[in-house]
Amino acid sequence: MCYNYYMPKYKRFQSLVITIFLCLVYALWLTPLKPVQIASLKIVDTYFGLSSKLIPMPKAGTGVVLVAIDDESLREMNTQWPWPRSVIADTIKKISKGSPAIICADLVFAGKSVDPQEDLILINSLKSAKNVFSAAYFGSDGKYVIPDHIIALNLADFGFVNKPRDADNVIRRMRPYFLSESGNIIDYSLSLKVASRMLNTPAGNLALSLPLSKDGTAYIKFFGASDKFNYIPAYKIIKESADISLLKNKLVFFGVISESFHDTYNTPLGAMPGLLIDLNETLTYINKNFFRYAANNMNFALIFLFVLIASWGGMRLPILTGAFLSGLLIIASFFLGFFLFLQHIIIDSFGPIFLIAAATAVLHGTRYVVLVVENIALRKEAATDGLTGLYVYRYFELRLKRELKNAFYSRKNLALVIYDIDHFKRINDTYGHEFGNVVLKSIAKNLKNHSRKNNVIARYGGEEFCVIIPGMKRLDAVKYAERLRNLVSSIELKTDKGETVKATMSAGIVMIEDVRENYTDFVKAADEALYRSKNEGRDRISIFDKAACVTSRP
Structure with a gap:
């Protein structure tokens, strides 16, 4: 079968209007909703997952070594956390023997130890290394918690490690600096400072190169979890069983990754300790391929294009073909988003997917409902007489057979009345066939308007009508028919000439208890009662009786 896919102008206009409407509803009302934002973020997470599997680690990533205080280190050291500062100092000292470029200790040396000697050992270790960065953070009260003053003086630098969280409590973004209420920079992040030292670039200049969003954040490029990096458990450094030559000129991240520290957060790549998030953030700065948000007009144009094609399919193509096209469009929009993601451009990939599905569901759903309604109307039209609107003989025949069967099995009452317009030929001959049609329509309308819901009224012949009356006793059925x-x-x-015409009818009625043989005999019995009425002068109803028809006059 060959389909003509040409769309008339009015259909194209409808498709355009539907597309504009859906896009505006999404842009103005749906986009700000939290569930929509989360759905869009989850698609970006999928892109992160795919890219981490498909894209090899960049050169900057191979220059990183992770020295982790993990569960294995806690068991081997058999020392309760937090470790004494002397143990931390010893670890830093032994890392320094490997001549790393920078040691980023993701630890906060706030306050003083109970034993001043512990602080002195740490200070001497930091002074000797000269390249140790440590963490600070902004508390929930807004207070900036930094390393103890004397310790801070012996650090290469320190910076905050706070990360903003999205609507679904997932960390995806980084904040390069915090501003005071007056708009001055309070401090830069630890990752930014470490990266600026590695790149030999001022932190301020590196921060200015970031394409920040309105809230002052940018996407972290998540390169991978711990299995993607050179990894050394901390206890091996302490026990000097690790090959420290691997640390030469490398960026060493030192900190805790054990889940027992509750320093684990949700990220696009799954649960990840804060140390690894800081590592990925630092690599984002070093790699300099920052993510940029697509402009609003670009997002709208892409969404509009995909939805317009889906709307065309919904308006023009067969339902299955249109649904298949929509599936292809959803796949295409997803991989277009992924392609742009690999180019470090983030678009709204959820918008096209959602609106393609919505347009398909609405348009094909509407077409299906309309088709069902039209089919019902066609079936009804096929079962009804075009002139009177009553059921045709074929429908009457099928329905009466069913009612007879039901009455036989359930032993319920059933009556059949056949009406015949008296002298209808004379009316046609005198006033014309058009007026005869008026008489037929008027009688049919009255029969319908005054019948019960469960009655079946049909046009039996030219001027004959029949009424199936289920569930009514003999006397009641006769009274009702009369x-x-x-x-x-x-x-x-x-008439057109102003003449008044009255029509009368003769009728014959039969009850199921009178004739129980079959459909043919039942109709024949009603017919015999009708002819008895005609033979006895018309304008009356006769009840079928096998012995004789008992006549009831009006």
């Missing part, structure tokens, strides 16, 4: 007949007899119709 009332319908009398209502018709009271109708007065005007």
